[in-house]
Amino acid sequence: MSSEVLWAKLYPKEWRERFQAAPIVYLPLGLCEPHGQIAVFGLDLIKAEYICEKAARGAGGIVAPSLGYHIHESGYHARWLEEQIGEENPRMTGMPPHVMLYFFLYQLRAFVNAGFKAIVVLSGHGGGNQADFQRAAGIFMAQFPVRIWVGTDGDLVKGHFKADHAGQFEISQLMNIDPTLVNMGRTQLEGEPNSGAKFARADNAFEASEMLGASINEACITRLRQVAEDLLVQARDISTDSITYDEIEHLWRALQKSKSEWVTSRPREGQKSVSQSSQWKRHEYPYTY
Ligand SMILES: [Zn+2]
Numbered sequence: 001m002s003s004e005v006l007w008a009k010l011y012p013k014e015w016r017e018r019f020q021a022a023p024i025v026y027l028p029l030g031l032c033e034p035h036g037q038i039a040v041f042g043l044d045l046i047k048a049e050y051i052c053e054k055a056a057r058g059a060g061g062i063v064a065p066s067l068g069y070h071i072h073e074s075g076y077h078a079r080w081l082e083e084q085i086g087e088e089n090p091r092m093t094g095m096p097p098h099v100m101l102y103f104f105l106y107q108l109r110a111f112v113n114a115g116f117k118a119i120v121v122l123s124g125h126g127g128g129n130q131a132d133f134q135r136a137a138g139i140f141m142a143q144f145p146v147r148i149w150v151g152t153d154g155d156l157v158k159g160h161f162k163a164d165h166a167g168q169f170e171i172s173q174l175m176n177i178d179p180t181l182v183n184m185g186r187t188q189l190e191g192e193p194n195s196g197a198k199f200a201r202a203d204n205a206f207e208a209s210e211m212l213g214a215s216i217n218e219a220c221i222t223r224l225r226q227v228a229e230d231l232l233v234q235a236r237d238i239s240t241d242s243i244t245y246d247e248i249e250h251l252w253r254a255l256q257k258s259k260s261e262w263v264t265s266r267p268r269e270g271q272k273s274v275s276q277s278s279q280w281k282r283h284e285y286p287y288t289y
Contacts, residue, residue, distance in 0.1 A: 005056040005063050015062065022060025023235065024118040024228055025111045026052040029133075031070035031125055033092040034085065035166035035174075036201025037186040041091065042068065043166070043174050044124030047217075050177045051153055052122050054221040059228035061120075064111065069093045070125045071100050071132070076268045078280040080127075084165075084200040087279055096286060097129075097264040101136050101255060105248050108140050108148070113242045117235035119148045120228055126152035126163055131263040139251055144243060147235045149227050156223040161216050167202030169216060176213030259287050 001021060002014035010018065030045025040046070045068045052063045072094030073081065081090065111119050121137070123130050130152050137148040153173070154163025163169050175182045184206065259265060265287050267273065274284045 003057070005053055005061070007062050007064050010062065018060065018062050019115060022228075022232055023116050024059070024061035024120065024232055025114070025116040026056055026061060026063045026120045026122065026228075027107065027111075028052045028063065028066035029070060029121060029123040029125065030066065030068055031072065031093045032068065033072060033094070033125070034090050034200040035170065036199050036205060038182060038184055038201060038205060039166060039171055039174055040181045043170060043181075044070070046124070046177060046181065047153055047170075047173050048122045048124035051156075051217065051220045051224055052120070054217075055120075055224040055228055058221070058225040059232070061118075061228060061232075062116075064107075067107075069095045069100070070123070071095060071097050071129045071264045072125075073280065073283040074286040075262070075264045075266045075284070076128060076271055077264070078274045078278075078284040079267060079271055081280045082274050082278040084198075088199070090200070097132060097262050098256070098259070098287075101132060101262075102252055104133060104136050105140060105251055105255070108137070108146075109243045109248050112144060112146055112240050115240070117146055117238045117240060118228070118231035119146060120224065120231065121148065121150040122156075122224065123150070123152045126154045127165070128263045128268070130155070135258065135262070136255055139254055143247070143251060144240065145238045146240055147231045147238070149231055151227075153220045156220045156227075157216060160219055164202050164204075166200055166205055168204040168207040168212070171205045171208035172210070172213035173216050174213065175208055175210045176217050179210060182208070 001017050004010055028048035030048045032041035035043045049066050056063050133150045137150050274281045
Protein backbone atom coordinates (compact mmCIF):
# COMPACT_ATOMS: atom_id res chain seq x y z
CA MET A 1 0.00 0.00 0.00
CA SER A 2 1.16 3.53 -0.75
CA SER A 3 2.96 5.25 2.09
CA GLU A 4 1.57 8.56 0.87
CA VAL A 5 -1.28 9.73 3.13
CA LEU A 6 -2.19 13.11 1.63
CA TRP A 7 -5.43 13.03 -0.35
CA ALA A 8 -4.02 15.69 -2.66
CA LYS A 9 -1.03 13.54 -3.55
CA LEU A 10 -2.79 10.19 -4.02
CA TYR A 11 -3.75 8.65 -7.35
CA PRO A 12 -7.25 7.11 -7.48
CA LYS A 13 -5.86 3.56 -7.20
CA GLU A 14 -3.79 4.25 -4.10
CA TRP A 15 -6.54 6.39 -2.60
CA ARG A 16 -8.96 3.46 -2.88
CA GLU A 17 -6.48 1.03 -1.36
CA ARG A 18 -5.88 3.25 1.65
CA PHE A 19 -9.63 3.93 1.98
CA GLN A 20 -10.53 0.24 1.85
CA ALA A 21 -8.00 -0.57 4.55
CA ALA A 22 -9.22 2.27 6.82
CA PRO A 23 -12.19 4.48 5.77
CA ILE A 24 -11.13 7.39 7.95
CA VAL A 25 -10.18 10.94 7.02
CA TYR A 26 -8.18 13.50 9.01
CA LEU A 27 -8.77 17.23 8.72
CA PRO A 28 -5.98 19.47 10.01
CA LEU A 29 -7.25 22.90 11.09
CA GLY A 30 -5.08 25.90 11.86
CA LEU A 31 -4.39 29.47 10.85
CA CYS A 32 -1.77 32.15 10.58
CA GLU A 33 -1.58 34.21 13.76
CA PRO A 34 1.22 35.76 15.82
CA HIS A 35 3.44 33.47 17.86
CA GLY A 36 5.98 36.11 18.81
CA GLN A 37 8.85 37.32 16.65
CA ILE A 38 10.55 33.99 17.35
CA ALA A 39 8.21 31.68 15.42
CA VAL A 40 6.43 31.54 12.08
CA PHE A 41 2.77 32.51 11.75
CA GLY A 42 1.56 29.06 10.71
CA LEU A 43 2.53 27.16 13.87
CA ASP A 44 -1.02 25.97 14.60
CA LEU A 45 -1.55 24.68 11.09
CA ILE A 46 1.90 23.13 10.76
CA LYS A 47 1.56 21.08 13.96
CA ALA A 48 -1.98 19.91 13.09
CA GLU A 49 -0.76 18.72 9.69
CA TYR A 50 2.27 17.01 11.20
CA ILE A 51 0.30 15.13 13.86
CA CYS A 52 -2.42 14.08 11.40
CA GLU A 53 0.09 12.79 8.86
CA LYS A 54 1.97 10.75 11.45
CA ALA A 55 -1.26 9.35 12.93
CA ALA A 56 -2.52 8.37 9.47
CA ARG A 57 0.74 6.53 8.79
CA GLY A 58 0.14 4.51 11.95
CA ALA A 59 -3.61 3.99 12.11
CA GLY A 60 -4.33 4.18 8.38
CA GLY A 61 -6.58 6.59 6.57
CA ILE A 62 -6.19 9.68 4.43
CA VAL A 63 -5.32 13.28 5.35
CA ALA A 64 -7.64 15.82 3.71
CA PRO A 65 -6.38 19.17 2.41
CA SER A 66 -5.84 21.24 5.54
CA LEU A 67 -7.64 24.48 6.30
CA GLY A 68 -5.39 27.40 7.19
CA TYR A 69 -8.19 29.79 8.20
CA HIS A 70 -9.83 29.63 11.59
CA ILE A 71 -12.08 31.43 14.05
CA HIS A 72 -10.38 34.40 15.67
CA GLU A 73 -11.17 37.98 16.79
CA SER A 74 -14.69 37.18 17.97
CA GLY A 75 -15.99 36.62 21.50
CA TYR A 76 -13.27 35.63 23.95
CA HIS A 77 -10.55 36.19 21.35
CA ALA A 78 -11.23 39.95 21.40
CA ARG A 79 -9.95 40.58 24.93
CA TRP A 80 -7.05 38.19 24.31
CA LEU A 81 -6.04 40.19 21.24
CA GLU A 82 -6.32 43.44 23.15
CA GLU A 83 -3.88 42.08 25.75
CA GLN A 84 -1.52 40.28 23.37
CA ILE A 85 -1.53 42.49 20.31
CA GLY A 86 -3.08 45.80 21.34
CA GLU A 87 -3.37 48.16 18.41
CA GLU A 88 -0.87 46.33 16.23
CA ASN A 89 -1.84 44.41 13.11
CA PRO A 90 -1.67 40.69 13.94
CA ARG A 91 -1.37 39.63 10.28
CA MET A 92 -3.68 36.70 10.77
CA THR A 93 -6.07 34.57 8.72
CA GLY A 94 -9.04 34.82 11.08
CA MET A 95 -12.62 34.08 10.13
CA PRO A 96 -15.92 34.73 11.93
CA PRO A 97 -17.58 31.73 13.58
CA HIS A 98 -20.60 31.60 11.25
CA VAL A 99 -18.39 31.41 8.16
CA MET A 100 -16.21 28.65 9.58
CA LEU A 101 -19.00 26.53 11.02
CA TYR A 102 -21.09 26.78 7.88
CA PHE A 103 -18.12 25.75 5.75
CA PHE A 104 -17.29 23.01 8.26
CA LEU A 105 -20.69 21.34 7.76
CA TYR A 106 -19.97 21.26 4.03
CA GLN A 107 -16.51 19.83 4.67
CA LEU A 108 -18.11 17.01 6.64
CA ARG A 109 -20.52 16.49 3.77
CA ALA A 110 -17.62 16.25 1.31
CA PHE A 111 -15.98 13.57 3.47
CA VAL A 112 -19.15 11.49 3.79
CA ASN A 113 -19.87 11.83 0.08
CA ALA A 114 -16.34 10.62 -0.68
CA GLY A 115 -17.26 7.51 1.32
CA PHE A 116 -15.58 8.06 4.68
CA LYS A 117 -17.25 6.58 7.75
CA ALA A 118 -15.01 8.16 10.37
CA ILE A 119 -13.64 11.70 10.56
CA VAL A 120 -10.90 13.14 12.76
CA VAL A 121 -10.73 16.92 13.01
CA LEU A 122 -7.55 18.15 14.68
CA SER A 123 -7.28 21.84 15.44
CA GLY A 124 -3.88 23.32 16.22
CA HIS A 125 -5.70 26.48 17.35
CA GLY A 126 -7.24 25.86 20.77
CA GLY A 127 -8.56 27.92 23.62
CA GLY A 128 -12.22 26.93 23.41
CA ASN A 129 -13.20 27.26 19.75
CA GLN A 130 -13.13 23.48 19.39
CA ALA A 131 -16.38 23.32 21.40
CA ASP A 132 -18.22 25.03 18.54
CA PHE A 133 -16.89 22.54 16.01
CA GLN A 134 -17.89 19.75 18.40
CA ARG A 135 -21.40 21.21 18.54
CA ALA A 136 -21.57 21.27 14.73
CA ALA A 137 -20.20 17.71 14.54
CA GLY A 138 -22.79 16.66 17.12
CA ILE A 139 -25.76 17.82 15.08
CA PHE A 140 -24.18 16.28 11.99
CA MET A 141 -23.82 12.89 13.71
CA ALA A 142 -27.40 13.08 14.97
CA GLN A 143 -28.48 13.20 11.33
CA PHE A 144 -25.95 10.98 9.56
CA PRO A 145 -24.42 7.66 10.68
CA VAL A 146 -20.78 8.69 10.72
CA ARG A 147 -18.30 8.89 13.60
CA ILE A 148 -16.53 12.22 14.16
CA TRP A 149 -13.90 13.27 16.68
CA VAL A 150 -12.99 16.94 17.08
CA GLY A 151 -10.25 18.22 19.37
CA THR A 152 -6.98 20.07 19.72
CA ASP A 153 -3.45 18.77 20.15
CA GLY A 154 -3.70 20.09 23.72
CA ASP A 155 -6.78 17.91 24.28
CA LEU A 156 -4.80 14.88 23.12
CA VAL A 157 -2.21 15.23 25.89
CA LYS A 158 -4.34 16.72 28.66
CA GLY A 159 -3.10 15.63 32.06
CA HIS A 160 0.41 15.03 30.70
CA PHE A 161 1.38 18.38 29.20
CA LYS A 162 -0.08 21.84 29.58
CA ALA A 163 -0.90 23.44 26.24
CA ASP A 164 -0.20 27.14 25.74
CA HIS A 165 0.01 29.82 23.12
CA ALA A 166 3.54 30.47 21.83
CA GLY A 167 5.01 29.28 25.12
CA GLN A 168 7.22 26.39 26.13
CA PHE A 169 4.67 23.82 24.89
CA GLU A 170 3.97 25.18 21.42
CA ILE A 171 7.43 26.49 20.60
CA SER A 172 8.90 23.11 21.60
CA GLN A 173 6.45 21.36 19.27
CA LEU A 174 7.49 23.54 16.35
CA MET A 175 11.22 23.15 17.12
CA ASN A 176 10.76 19.40 16.89
CA ILE A 177 8.79 19.55 13.64
CA ASP A 178 11.13 21.97 11.88
CA PRO A 179 13.83 23.83 13.80
CA THR A 180 14.23 26.33 10.97
CA LEU A 181 10.78 27.73 11.82
CA VAL A 182 11.91 28.94 15.26
CA ASN A 183 14.49 31.66 15.77
CA MET A 184 15.09 32.40 19.44
CA GLY A 185 17.28 35.36 18.53
CA ARG A 186 14.33 37.27 17.09
CA THR A 187 13.30 39.11 20.20
CA GLN A 188 13.72 42.68 19.10
CA LEU A 189 11.49 44.93 17.05
CA GLU A 190 12.10 44.32 13.40
CA GLY A 191 11.78 47.92 12.30
CA GLU A 192 8.16 47.69 11.22
CA PRO A 193 5.93 49.93 13.34
CA ASN A 194 3.41 47.18 14.08
CA SER A 195 5.71 44.35 15.10
CA GLY A 196 5.98 44.45 18.86
CA ALA A 197 8.72 42.49 20.55
CA LYS A 198 6.30 40.19 22.34
CA PHE A 199 3.63 39.78 19.63
CA ALA A 200 1.62 37.14 21.55
CA ARG A 201 4.65 35.19 22.75
CA ALA A 202 4.35 33.66 26.23
CA ASP A 203 7.04 34.42 28.81
CA ASN A 204 8.20 30.81 29.08
CA ALA A 205 8.81 30.40 25.33
CA PHE A 206 12.55 30.52 25.97
CA GLU A 207 12.28 27.36 28.05
CA ALA A 208 11.28 25.45 24.91
CA SER A 209 13.43 22.61 23.64
CA GLU A 210 13.48 20.26 20.71
CA MET A 211 13.54 17.32 23.12
CA LEU A 212 10.43 18.44 24.97
CA GLY A 213 8.77 19.02 21.60
CA ALA A 214 9.57 15.46 20.57
CA SER A 215 7.90 14.08 23.71
CA ILE A 216 4.82 16.27 23.26
CA ASN A 217 4.44 15.47 19.56
CA GLU A 218 4.99 11.77 20.13
CA ALA A 219 2.31 11.75 22.82
CA CYS A 220 -0.09 13.63 20.52
CA ILE A 221 0.49 11.18 17.67
CA THR A 222 0.09 8.10 19.88
CA ARG A 223 -3.17 9.44 21.31
CA LEU A 224 -4.58 10.53 17.94
CA ARG A 225 -3.74 7.14 16.51
CA GLN A 226 -5.74 5.58 19.34
CA VAL A 227 -8.65 7.95 18.66
CA ALA A 228 -8.62 6.94 14.99
CA GLU A 229 -8.48 3.24 15.76
CA ASP A 230 -11.42 3.56 18.17
CA LEU A 231 -13.46 5.48 15.59
CA LEU A 232 -12.76 2.82 12.99
CA VAL A 233 -14.09 0.13 15.31
CA GLN A 234 -17.24 2.17 16.00
CA ALA A 235 -17.71 2.86 12.30
CA ARG A 236 -17.25 -0.72 11.13
CA ASP A 237 -20.89 -1.45 10.25
CA ILE A 238 -21.87 2.01 9.12
CA SER A 239 -23.14 2.57 5.62
CA THR A 240 -23.59 6.11 4.38
CA ASP A 241 -25.60 7.71 1.56
CA SER A 242 -24.60 10.86 -0.18
CA ILE A 243 -25.79 14.08 1.42
CA THR A 244 -27.51 16.91 -0.45
CA TYR A 245 -27.06 20.69 -0.11
CA ASP A 246 -30.60 20.87 1.26
CA GLU A 247 -29.78 18.51 4.09
CA ILE A 248 -26.77 20.62 5.10
CA GLU A 249 -28.80 23.83 4.91
CA HIS A 250 -31.28 22.24 7.27
CA LEU A 251 -28.50 21.43 9.77
CA TRP A 252 -27.10 24.92 9.39
CA ARG A 253 -30.43 26.49 10.31
CA ALA A 254 -30.54 24.31 13.42
CA LEU A 255 -26.96 25.23 14.35
CA GLN A 256 -27.58 28.94 13.85
CA LYS A 257 -30.35 28.86 16.43
CA SER A 258 -27.69 28.34 19.09
CA LYS A 259 -25.54 31.23 17.82
CA SER A 260 -25.65 33.14 21.09
CA GLU A 261 -24.35 30.04 22.91
CA TRP A 262 -21.37 29.44 20.67
CA VAL A 263 -18.18 29.66 22.71
CA THR A 264 -16.60 31.92 20.09
CA SER A 265 -19.52 34.37 20.03
CA ARG A 266 -19.08 35.79 23.52
CA PRO A 267 -16.45 36.46 26.19
CA ARG A 268 -15.57 33.70 28.62
CA GLU A 269 -17.27 33.70 31.96
CA GLY A 270 -15.46 36.14 34.22
CA GLN A 271 -13.32 37.44 31.36
CA LYS A 272 -12.57 41.17 31.52
CA SER A 273 -14.47 43.12 28.90
CA VAL A 274 -12.65 44.72 26.00
CA SER A 275 -11.71 48.40 26.45
CA GLN A 276 -13.90 50.87 24.58
CA SER A 277 -10.89 52.28 22.74
CA SER A 278 -9.56 48.87 21.57
CA GLN A 279 -9.64 47.93 17.90
CA TRP A 280 -11.07 44.56 19.02
CA LYS A 281 -14.11 45.96 20.84
CA ARG A 282 -16.43 45.50 17.85
CA HIS A 283 -15.79 41.74 17.76
CA GLU A 284 -16.51 41.06 21.43
CA TYR A 285 -20.18 40.28 20.71
CA PRO A 286 -20.23 39.62 16.96
CA TYR A 287 -23.91 38.70 16.76
CA THR A 288 -26.03 41.55 18.03
CA TYR A 289 -28.82 40.86 15.57
ZN1 LIG B 1 -0.55 28.38 18.30
